[in-house]
Amino acid sequence: MRDTDQQTPKDKGQRTTGNGQKITALAGGVGAAKFLLGLTRVMPPENLTIIANTGDDVEHFGLRISPDIDTVTYTLAGVINEATGWGLADDSFECLQWLARYDEATWFNLGDKDFATHIYRTNALKQGKTLSDVTRHISASLGVRSTILPMSDAYTPTRVQTDEGELHFQEYFVRRRCEPQVLEIRFDNIATAKPAHGVLAAIGDADAVVICPSNPFISISPILAVPGIRKALQQTAAQVIAITPIIAGQALKGPAADMLRDLGHEVSARGVAAMYQDFVNLFVLDEADAALQSSIAAFGMQVAVMNTLMKTLADKEQLARRVLALMA
Amino acid sequence: MRDTDQQTPKDKGQRTTGNGQKITALAGGVGAAKFLLGLTRVMPPENLTIIANTGDDVEHFGLRISPDIDTVTYTLAGVINEATGWGLADDSFECLQWLARYDEATWFNLGDKDFATHIYRTNALKQGKTLSDVTRHISASLGVRSTILPMSDAYTPTRVQTDEGELHFQEYFVRRRCEPQVLEIRFDNIATAKPAHGVLAAIGDADAVVICPSNPFISISPILAVPGIRKALQQTAAQVIAITPIIAGQALKGPAADMLRDLGHEVSARGVAAMYQDFVNLFVLDEADAALQSSIAAFGMQVAVMNTLMKTLADKEQLARRVLALMA
Numbered sequence: 001m002r003d004t005d006q007q008t009p010k011d012k013g014q015r016t017t018g019n020g021q022k023i024t025a026l027a028g029g030v031g032a033a034k035f036l037l038g039l040t041r042v043m044p045p046e047n048l049t050i051i052a053n054t055g056d057d058v059e060h061f062g063l064r065i066s067p068d069i070d071t072v073t074y075t076l077a078g079v080i081n082e083a084t085g086w087g088l089a090d091d092s093f094e095c096l097q098w099l100a101r102y103d104e105a106t107w108f109n110l111g112d113k114d115f116a117t118h119i120y121r122t123n124a125l126k127q128g129k130t131l132s133d134v135t136r137h138i139s140a141s142l143g144v145r146s147t148i149l150p151m152s153d154a155y156t157p158t159r160v161q162t163d164e165g166e167l168h169f170q171e172y173f174v175r176r177r178c179e180p181q182v183l184e185i186r187f188d189n190i191a192t193a194k195p196a197h198g199v200l201a202a203i204g205d206a207d208a209v210v211i212c213p214s215n216p217f218i219s220i221s222p223i224l225a226v227p228g229i230r231k232a233l234q235q236t237a238a239q240v241i242a243i244t245p246i247i248a249g250q251a252l253k254g255p256a257a258d259m260l261r262d263l264g265h266e267v268s269a270r271g272v273a274a275m276y277q278d279f280v281n282l283f284v285l286d287e288a289d290a291a292l293q294s295s296i297a298a299f300g301m302q303v304a305v306m307n308t309l310m311k312t313l314a315d316k317e318q319l320a321r322r323v324l325a326l327m328a
Numbered sequence: 329m330r331d332t333d334q335q336t337p338k339d340k341g342q343r344t345t346g347n348g349q350k351i352t353a354l355a356g357g358v359g360a361a362k363f364l365l366g367l368t369r370v371m372p373p374e375n376l377t378i379i380a381n382t383g384d385d386v387e388h389f390g391l392r393i394s395p396d397i398d399t400v401t402y403t404l405a406g407v408i409n410e411a412t413g414w415g416l417a418d419d420s421f422e423c424l425q426w427l428a429r430y431d432e433a434t435w436f437n438l439g440d441k442d443f444a445t446h447i448y449r450t451n452a453l454k455q456g457k458t459l460s461d462v463t464r465h466i467s468a469s470l471g472v473r474s475t476i477l478p479m480s481d482a483y484t485p486t487r488v489q490t491d492e493g494e495l496h497f498q499e500y501f502v503r504r505r506c507e508p509q510v511l512e513i514r515f516d517n518i519a520t521a522k523p524a525h526g527v528l529a530a531i532g533d534a535d536a537v538v539i540c541p542s543n544p545f546i547s548i549s550p551i552l553a554v555p556g557i558r559k560a561l562q563q564t565a566a567q568v569i570a571i572t573p574i575i576a577g578q579a580l581k582g583p584a585a586d587m588l589r590d591l592g593h594e595v596s597a598r599g600v601a602a603m604y605q606d607f608v609n610l611f612v613l614d615e616a617d618a619a620l621q622s623s624i625a626a627f628g629m630q631v632a633v634m635n636t637l638m639k640t641l642a643d644k645e646q647l648a649r650r651v652l653a654l655m656a
Contacts, residue, residue: 061447061448061451062447062450062451062454062455063447063451088426091422092420092422092440094419094420094422094439094440094441094444095423095440095441095443095444095447096444097441097444098416098440098441098442098443098444098445099444099447099448101444101469101470102444102445102448102465102466102469103469104444104448111422112420112422112423112426112440112443113422113423113425113426114426115423115426115440115443115447116422116423116424116425116426116427116429116430117426117430119389119390119391119423119427119443119447120389120427120430120432122390123389123390123391126390127390137430138430141429141430141431142429
């Protein structure tokens with residue numbers, strides 16, 4: 001939540017921040033999953049609710065794929081392919097290779113085990129279940145103890161307008177490897193999408209909300225674009241903490257830096273903070289960007305500076321502990 | 329074709345039966361595929377058109393599976409799992425095992441490569457292609473030179489009324505291992521199903537039509553039940569030859585013998601011949617059943633006696649050569 005006076009930093013997070021506190025996180029894929037893995041190891045995972053981006057969901061081979069939900073789920077379940085950050089560990093690619101015999105486009109890499117998730121999801125949706133139902137069943141089946149909610153049960157795929165024409169986000173991201181210049185980003189059906197059941201309550205009832213270190217344009221913006229969610233973040237009594245996805249002008253993964261530039265934003269953590277200034281109270285800045293502290297504080301946020309690079313499990317836990325400490 | 333006078337055996341097959349002759353085969357799964365493999369090795373495979381049963385098609389995991397088409401296609405492509413007679417050689421089962429984590433019923437065994445076929449088919453059908461289109465594309469992609477036609481583009485799944493209630497054929501066959509007693513068999517939507525494009529012409533224009541050694545109830549009857557097909561068989565100028573699927577009262581594979589008994593037919597090759605007497609000219613009987621020759625001839629068919637057991641590739645080729653010789 002932010003004060004109406006955006007120029008005045010305000011200390012929020014007055015609530016008890018012991019083990020009993022409820023934390024809600026807005027999450028994209030790989031970067032978010034790393035932080036959330038750390039978080040679930042230093043707090044009771046049952047007290048964590050994750051609102052996952054579904055803007056990068058895609059239909060491929062006729063199957064509904066929810067890459068960010070799956071990355072978060074697989075990571076928290078301990079079955080993620082750690083080398084890539086997505087997909088399942090020790091997976092094989094027999095199905096995909098056989099699909100290539102039928103001239104199917106195989107740029108979207110799916111393993112045999114991973115296909116099971118998409119087949120299950122597609123069939124359950126066809127039978128009338130919601131994406132929330134499906135996500136709950138998959139995460140429970142894999143032993144995840146935190147709650148993972150899709151931002152919406154609606155299908156709101158991200159379309160990227162580029163100098164090569166409009167592409168589905170996954171075409172831009174995976175097939176074209178972020179090479180086209182981004183002119184505009186939009187989310188199909190977003191105006192009529194509703195937050196999934198539990199999303200607004202998770203924001204309103206939390207002791208703290210964390211915006212994970214995810215791409216602001218294609219991971220966090222789709223969540224914010226679901227009618228009602230941004231307003232809930234502005235209005236919640238919870239402290240809202242954002243962790244920078246940009247360190248020294250570079251995105252740790254993916255096209256966030258390119259998108260900031262292409263879309264006319266400053267390519268820095270401050271550029272991201274500016275996008276969140278109406279609802280974030282506290283911005284976690286990387287040590288490498290300590291010089292930006294006062295200019296981000298000018299947006300009306302507290303600013304904490306720490307190492308945000310998560311190379312090892314210990315890094316993830318340390319960042320999680322330090323973010324938790326900010327809530328105390 | 330049969331004469332109107334069913335009591336008079338009639339010698340058909342007057343046409344040239346050299347390499348140029350066109351043969352059309354009605355086929356179920358494993359037994360048919362064995363014979364057809366032999367046939368394609370002793371005649372130009374391009375001259376063979378196969379009308380495949382789709383009565384045992386099933387939707388499983390939300391995917392459309394066409395077991396008999398796939399068995400015939402994989403066999404002719406040389407990629408069948410020879411140990412089982414169905415599925416692909418050297419396949420793995422990672423996807424199916426992962427589906428089990430989501431509590432999906434995994435009694436219908438599908439390999440990772442095989443899943444690719446069903447994913448491709450389901451997606452193509454969803455995009456408006458017909459089962460004929462899909463079947464042509466898959467068989468061409470795998471290098472099959474014969475033409476494989478589904479009996480119909482309609483979905484006409486076989487329902488088996490049993491003493492345990494109504495089951496989809498695959499539930500009866502795979503999950504319940506043919507244990508329930510069969511009371512009745514019906515095919516959904518069959519009254520409005522149309523023969524797939526090319527099916528009636530393939531029967532009408534052929535030099536010879538072969539009814540493969542397949543279960544008469546659940547492999548051949550569904551084909552005959554598509555409006556127009558049985559009549560085309562009765563009216564074609566082609567010789568119509570059936571190869572017995574029953575040897576010494578036993579089905580070589582599957583529940584044909586049990587079904588003959590349960591449904592009140594004689595459990596013998598003669599029981600099968602009786603079901604085909606309105607359109608078959610020549611019945612190929614196994615040596616073990618030579619004693620039935622005259623009583624089958626009484627149905628108004630010629631009868632040829634030979635070894636019909638196909639254990640080896642040489643057996644398949646020999647049976648195919650002998651059946652071809654009958655057309656000469």
